[in-house]
Amino acid sequence: MGKKFMFRVPEGEEIVEFLTRFLVSQDIRAGIILGVGSLEDPEVGYFDREKKEYITKTLKGTYELVTLIGNVSIKNGKPFLHVHVSLGDREGKLYGGHLIRAKVFVAEIFIEELDEKLERRKFGSLYLWDPINLDSGS
């Protein structure tokens, strides 16, 4: 418990699938994740509250992975990665959102495992953690 990992994801891997496989292989059930690098054809999502679904957009080409930040918790009994990204184009313009998938050119990743028990449950159309309750001391 409380292990830290730093590694480079191999070029050509789909980043979300690869990182999820890493979490399962290390049995990481809670943690934080950070990364920088460069991604190809990243697909990002924006949650539309009225439609209750993600609007997705694929950015064609290679983008700087300016920031990857997210967390690990349990969903349906398995480690689940929730990641957001900031992506930069050649002019330095930023795009961002909920990362759905992307092909790795370079991805330098840091993961810290935490001693937490967080399980996602369905709240409406989203899988979320239970909100913290300051009164019950939990």
Ligand code: ZN
């Ligand atoms: Zn998200």
